[in-house]
């Protein structure tokens with residue numbers, strides 16, 4: 001448990017966030033299917049991405065270097081069958097994308113996870129993989145552990161009922177080793193790192209609106225620097241925008257538009273958000289400055305949700321500082337993340353005095369309210385721990401946060417940087 005109190009002094013800070021989680025997972029996982037040495041600089045070294053590393057190592061990938069700055073991976077000429085179940089821990093990305101890779105590995109791959117991952121829906125990948133002719137066993141109702149007997153399989157066209165980059169990516173990865181092309185049609189655009197990376201690695205992929213078609217084939221390994229994670233940067237952006245006299249520059253952050261919906265919304269809510277693009281390699285990235293307190297209540301729903309899916313709980317926090325009613329709808333996917341984030345966000349914010357009504361697919365938040373101290377629990381969820389820590393910076397009284405160590409999933413340095421920023425404030 002940590003005890004957190006309000007930050008009263010003005011903030012003017014620059015912060016470098018760790019490498020993007022989605023890009024690090026993909027860089028690691030793609031090393032298992034690409035020929036040559038895959039090199040990631042500024043990779044995210046956290047519990048989640050370590051799960052992907054364990055998976056590819058179990059399939060025979062050799063780790064040539066794993067320093068804080070550089071990760072170098074090489075696959076064997078033929079992937080081997082894992083000799084023991086692979087523990088995907090808390091990581092949905094490892095399990096879902098890993099299942100797509102396992103579809104092309106001769107032999108059996110067993111994927112297990114922690115209690116949270118073992119509750120998350122896997123039928124969304126099991127059903128289409130079975131349609132491709134892959135044998136997949138699971139617990140009843142499509143829950144992990146999964147056992148995948150890989151080898152030869154077909155392609156096909158798959159229309160997804162949820163906008164999920166993990167599902168899309170799983171099917172595209174299975175498509176690389178299929179006998180025919182795989183086409184995936186999403187209901188709304190989810191993050192497109194898999195498509196971009198496959199293209200950059202020499203794969204054949206065609207994109208048209210919400211449809212992606214992949215022609216099976218080999219990939220060439222590549223080297224790239226992972227830009228900072230916009231989902232991690234979002235906690236600092238929110239910290240800047242919930243109070244007056246705070247300006248934070250998040251440095252070298254990924255600007256891929258399928259990931260920056262939250263920052264666009266911040267501007268709509270009245271914060272000043274300035275973008276400085278530095279490069280397009282491997283994807284657009286640069287420095288983003290956030291200042292000025294949010295004040296407009298908003299309605300967020302539909303196609304905007306997937307572009308800020310992991311940041312949506314922060315919208316509820318921001319809304320507590322805006323005058324009027326903020327409505328978030330169409331975010332039911334939050335119920336099946338590392339925790340039920342609709343429920344946990346509501347519990348944390350209400351304990352701190354906010355007026356938050358839970359809907360099946362979002363919240364109605366009535367603002368503005370002064371937040372106060374409370375005892376809150378991250379319930380094992382890294383993003384819930386960071387949300388509570390950000391909220392604590394404007395609360396009257398002490399916030400006692402349980403389960404803060406969950407930040408090791410995606411952002412082990414979070415509390416170190418948080419303390420340093422507070423102590424260095426002017």
Ligand code: S3P
Pocket residue numbers: 021022025093163164165166167169190191309310333
């Ligand atoms: C991710 C996709 C998102 C996101 C998760 C990472 C990815 O999940 O919530 O943190 O790297 O593809 P869904 O695709 O299931 O929405």
